[in-house]
Amino acid sequence: MHSPPLLALALLSASALGYEVLLLRLLSIIQWHHFAYMMISVALLGYGAAGTAVALARPVLAPRFHGVFIGGAVLFGLSAIACFSLAQQVPFNPLEILWDARQSARLLMIYLLLFVPFFCAAVCICLTFTCFQEQIHRIYAFDILGAGVGSLAVVAALFALTPVDALRLLGGTGIAAGALAGMACTGHRRWLAPLLLAAAVAVPAGVPGRWIALSPSEYKELSQTLRIKDARAIAQTWSPLGLLTVVDSPTIPLRYAPGLSLNATQEPPAQLAIFTDGDGLSVLNRYDGRREPLAYLDYLTSALPYHLLRQPRVLVLGSGAGADVLQAIYHNASAVDAIELNPQVIDLVQRRFADFSGKPYSAPNVRVLIGEARGLVASRGEPYDLIQIALLDSFGTASGGLHALSENYLYTVDAFAEYLRHLAPGGLLAITRWVALPPRDVPRLLATAAAAIERDGQASAARRIVMIRGWKTATLLVSNRDFDDAGIAVLREFCRARSFDLAYYPGMTVAEANRYNLLDRPWFFEAAQALLSGERAEFLARYKFDVRPTTDDRPYFFHFFKWRSLPELLALKAQGGLSMLEWGYPVLIATLLQSSVAAVLLILAPLWGARRRQRRSRNAALARFELRVVSYFAAIGFAFMFVEIAFIQKFTLFLSHPLYSVAVTLSAFLIFAGLGSRYSGRRRGGIGAGVGPRHPLARPVLAICAIALLYLIALPPLFQLLAPVGTLARFGICAALVAPLAFAMGMPFPLGLGRVSARAEALVPIAWGVNASVSVVAAVLATLLAIHLGFTVVLLLALLLYLVAAVMFP
């Protein structure tokens, strides 16, 4: 063996990380996002298992390094495609998991299938560390640089390729990594590299389309809509933001008008449905410039603010296919700015289906702004009379609690304060949500709005909020002035004419609360009364769902779960009580438990084996060293992930898009950590152990703590200062800010591993496996901690762990 196949290693590492990102996309299309997250977390433990496998089979594998590497890379490429295809064949239905024991077995089968490609790739990487211990710094640098480039490349590729073609591509790059490694082969194996290169192109391209065609769950909205007679998908576009499908149902009209008043006599006009990842229906109304066909838009709860304002200047957040823009046009808004995240949705409305849609975004005085709502709101100079937040999520996913794990920066105290700042005097912030029973999102909105209004201690929220409800939607209005009697009279009349119920206005009595759509109790009014009075704290404590205000630091708007309520909800299962259980959180806990148990098994199994051998040799010192090794690599594994995840979150608002934040921040972390690793290797080599600092970790850990703490304090004002900067420049600023932190964070791993290889080289794969397994658990744990304690605490914990690592340095 002469030198490690560094380029092949980098390509394989890039393919494996790209595969992880792509799987999340693929599984989100066929299942739901949080189950995708759960499956991948467990599958990633293939990395940990590879550490164990290499530790145990080292004598067999190490002498055959090249063969194993080439074989592992090729197997990764093949299994990346094959295992996804097979996993799709497993008839797993997550919606039945609490009813049907068979589903758990099917889920396990999916885990095992998706585990295979990660295991194959990781065996190659881990074996490289084990066989070329003198070059650990270089190997780590190439490994992590490859991963950084891979995560960026797959996001870029998803703009051009369908998710399925991206899967073929990654299968190909995996095999190509094998071919690269094969170039080192000489003699009678010289044919191997060209042959594998040909296979890298031919095999993925030759896989029949029907084997890997996506087959989404039949319970997703898109699948259900396509069951309707003559309904068909008439267009499909994709990007990393999602797969958009446009559906036309010519025989049986869609007639989508969520929560339409029973007093409405008009039907919606002809509509097309736009689904994102097979869910999240947004309708495209036929519009020919006439107002009459849009009359139904006045019979939704969201029409209320237009009755309180005259020709308002409107800002619509999350305008999608444009129904809320049409609602503003119908109500004679003097100007409409519409913010939409996904440019492809706008393209469908404005270009592809322009004849049908009547190009609402080109109507007089309408402007469309593309990007993340918070960032764009912050950058607006002019005031608005109305900021309208549409129903962005579908009813199905909202009622299943499927968003519990997603961060949401639209509904936080900080966001509301920002919106209120952008309102003209007497302007309104209007938020419409689905009605859930018992109420969950609505009380949280109230609590969040109240906290935003009262933040500066100047105003009382009780006089600045009104709320109405239909049987399916509720609309909350927040003003920067007190509501007056004239306004309340309009509110009453609006509700009377549409048989909507008053849920709250300043001075309202309980007798008015439950007139048209009867509830067991006037829950919404009671919640509002309590939350907008001195009883707020008591209500939040006594309520069986967590409806505390959300903040930018703890942005989990859809997390309503309280452990205390779990036994009661489970006991009510037979009566349909599970619909009150928010799914996302229990799934997160299940994911954490599963991956922890699996990780412990993967770590303990080889240690137990190793310890048995030590007992024979009675080497107590080695046993202690082993404990230090495990603690050290666990600590830096947790710490690295915590810092990375906390900063991805911190940069989300600045980069105005969660996807950009993940791609740019993650890549920057990996690439600069890779450079840090290279540097630490040179330092060690150049200066020598005796001349360097007393504790090798002192400088990196001090640097990490200092920079992270500085950012914690300095980033928010810095981001405000940089508000006018354009998107591309923001990417550069983000990378520059991540660079020094990541550079320092790239050092502890190779420094530690170098020490391990010098003292007990048999422990190298174990150290690697511990670190890999812990990273997976840490990703899940970081979300859990952020839900409860916020991202700042996650970051502080990470710094503490780096200090622990410094103490435990092997």
Added chain:
Amino acid sequence: MKPVMLLTRILAPAIALALASAGLHADDPFAPLRDAMVREIANMSSVTRDETGRVEFAAPVMAAMAKVPRHKFVPPDEVPYAYENRPLPIGYGQTISQPYIVALMTDLTQVGPGDVVLEIGTGSGYQAAILAELAQAVYTMEIIEPLAVQAGERLGRLGYAKVQARLGDGYHGWPEHGPYDAILVTAAASHVPPPLIAQLKAGGRMVIPVGAPFMIQYLLLIEKAGDGSVSTRQVLPVSFVPLVGGG
């Protein structure tokens, strides 16, 4: 849950299979399972007392639940679970609701012997069969063609002559046979179709379950008063007070 009940529940599928294979020798080997299901539902039936004024589901509803062979309405591989109180998949992305919810919805419609009932969303045909045990005539519509065909054949085969099933868009109802004493809408709807309200008799009741597949969140009960005015009620299928020590 008591250990014996737990054991019974675990063993139920096995017992069901054994009974099914022994079915040649018995009139209705599933009867004991069906009785057990009905007893379980009866124990939970006080939830609608505010809406119906009764502390338990009406006796005719429970008799219908005890009579209709649910196992004949589910796909073959779900037969062992037919009498468990849980929703089951019936293909085409549709489900057969859990028996407790079927009983609850039926009870809320307050269907009597002389009533004419419309159902939107035939699905397996099970709900129509239950309604047929109570009403004079049941008209049921299904938008998904294979399900409509299957359910029509099944109801005919099982002798439910009172049920007329057809394929079609439920939004406009089935005006030829209306107005109806009760309407059940088990298909997903973003809003209540005005034509259905028009086809509801004065004094009639309409029930719409709201939620995602396998997850019914609440039932919307629409009542049309004698003067034609319409009111709605949201009924939680469970007794649940969201505020500890209050509410």
